Amino acid sequence: MGRAIRTRKGDVFDASSMEKAIAGTEAVISCIGPPSNFSPDSAKKGFLNIRAAKNVMTANLSPGTVMSEGIPNILAACQRAGVKRLVMQSGINLSDGKELSAVNRWAVGLMRRIYWKAIEDKAIAEHAVIRSDLDWVIVRASVLKYADGNLNYTAGPSARISPLRPLPFADCADCLVRAATSEPAWIKKIVNVGR
Numbered sequence: 001m002g003r004a005i006r007t008r009k010g011d012v013f014d015a016s017s018m019e020k021a022i023a024g025t026e027a028v029i030s031c032i033g034p035p036s037n038f039s040p041d042s043a044k045k046g047f048l049n050i051r052a053a054k055n056v057m058t059a060n061l062s063p064g065t066v067m068s069e070g071i072p073n074i075l076a077a078c079q080r081a082g083v084k085r086l087v088m089q090s091g092i093n094l095s096d097g098k099e100l101s102a103v104n105r106w107a108v109g110l111m112r113r114i115y116w117k118a119i120e121d122k123a124i125a126e127h128a129v130i131r132s133d134l135d136w137v138i139v140r141a142s143v144l145k146y147a148d149g150n151l152n153y154t155a156g157p158s159a160r161i162s163p164l165r166p167l168p169f170a171d172c173a174d175c176l177v178r179a180a181t182s183e184p185a186w187i188k189k190i191v192n193v194g195r
Helices: 015-022 040-044 050-061 066-081 102-114 116-131 169-181
Strands: 027-030 085-091 135-141 154-157 189-194
Touching: 015 066, 027 066, 027 169, 066 085, 066 116, 085 116, 085 169, 102 116, 116 135, 135 169, 169 189
Parallel strands: 027 085, 085 135, 135 189
Antiparallel strands: 154 189
């Protein structure tokens, strides 16, 4: 695959929009999810930014169907455009926790109960990806944060990570690009990424 990365925009609820966005690409990386309006500026305020925290909580408590409806449209557009590689960013909370420590397994279980609507929406999307004929990789990230990346992360199928230890978005992005371009052993696997 070529190393040039381009961002393309489309409406995941509109199949024709996805076809236009995907046309001419070699791989698709999907990072769709419920909007939280959390930004790098919000992150600078840290835990004191109650409004940003509330927005993130609300987005995960009432996520809508952006993933369960959007991913099938992306899959269909990939198939029509002849794109074979799809990387989907998901979350570690979809893990059954077998690969995690007892404490982290408990934390994932608790988060699954709290954010069950978001988990359900992502699970539907993950199952659609797994059933597809594409060369897919699902990347389940830990909690993400705005911070400088340092490429000091762990990634791989069944990788043992700390779900609540924040990973910079930049490091997650690096893992997603690796999954799309340089990790053939990850094809048709679920990969955990975190610290």
